[in-house]
Amino acid sequence: MNTPNDARQYAPATERNRKPILEVLLQVLPQSGTVLEVASGTGEHAVFFAPRLSPRKWLPSDPNPQLRASIAAWRTHNPAGNLHPPLDLDVRTLVWPIETGASPEWLNLYDFKTSPLVAIVNINMIHISPWSATLGLMAGAGRLLPPGGILYLYGPFKQGGHTAPSNVIFDETLRSQNPEWGVRDLDDVVAAANAQHLTMLETYQMPANNLSVVFQRASNP
Numbered sequence: 001m002n003t004p005n006d007a008r009q010y011a012p013a014t015e016r017n018r019k020p021i022l023e024v025l026l027q028v029l030p031q032s033g034t035v036l037e038v039a040s041g042t043g044e045h046a047v048f049f050a051p052r053l054s055p056r057k058w059l060p061s062d063p064n065p066q067l068r069a070s071i072a073a074w075r076t077h078n079p080a081g082n083l084h085p086p087l088d089l090d091v092r093t094l095v096w097p098i099e100t101g102a103s104p105e106w107l108n109l110y111d112f113k114t115s116p117l118v119a120i121v122n123i124n125m126i127h128i129s130p131w132s133a134t135l136g137l138m139a140g141a142g143r144l145l146p147p148g149g150i151l152y153l154y155g156p157f158k159q160g161g162h163t164a165p166s167n168v169i170f171d172e173t174l175r176s177q178n179p180e181w182g183v184r185d186l187d188d189v190v191a192a193a194n195a196q197h198l199t200m201l202e203t204y205q206m207p208a209n210n211l212s213v214v215f216q217r218a219s220n221p
Ligand SMILES: C[S@@+](CC[C@H](N)C(=O)[O-])C[C@H]1O[C@@H](n2cnc3c(N)ncnc32)[C@H](O)[C@@H]1O
Pocket: 011, 014, 038, 039, 040, 041, 042, 045, 062, 063, 064, 067, 089, 090, 091, 092, 122, 123, 124, 125, 128, 129, 133
């Protein structure tokens, strides 16, 4: 039970998927540097991953103020030296807040000089947001990641059609909630990534018919 001042929210799926996701992250993330988590949601993933991925720094974010309050509350209950406070980030904005990060204030606040941004992690967002969010995510990853940097996606994907009956039902449910939502076709996501100099490295089959999809930022042309 939450006390009146406890803003922590709970998403039960995070407890089920966090260990399999961590196993992939341990394989694909650079060994050091800062990982930006886009669409952190409740913050349960952030407090689970940060201490287990040390010495990397973990920077959670979400555009929803109540979810940022939840992330902050989870961080208060599970402090980790490498876990930053949540950033207000909507991936559709043309300039992400940390890009004003060219300024010394941001460099110092997030320790970007000693721990530069090396990876972006995005779990269960692109099907629960309009396609413009996927395009914004790819554009931002293309702008911010250094050559060799990693973009990690997790969620359900279509691959020449739905990969499981449960995903068909899930897709219909999403579309009935919002016609702009829906399970994305992996080919469309890869094309959007390629347009931003991100190359798909690998996919991993995950529990409950989800996929991990790993992209790498190519060298500047
Ligand atoms: C289903 S939740 C997933 C949250 C968390 N990653 C998890 O796995 O529990 C979808 C998240 O996407 C975020 N989101 C939706 N549109 C977004 C956008 N344009 N930019 C960034 N985040 C967005 C929502 O605020 C929400 O936190």
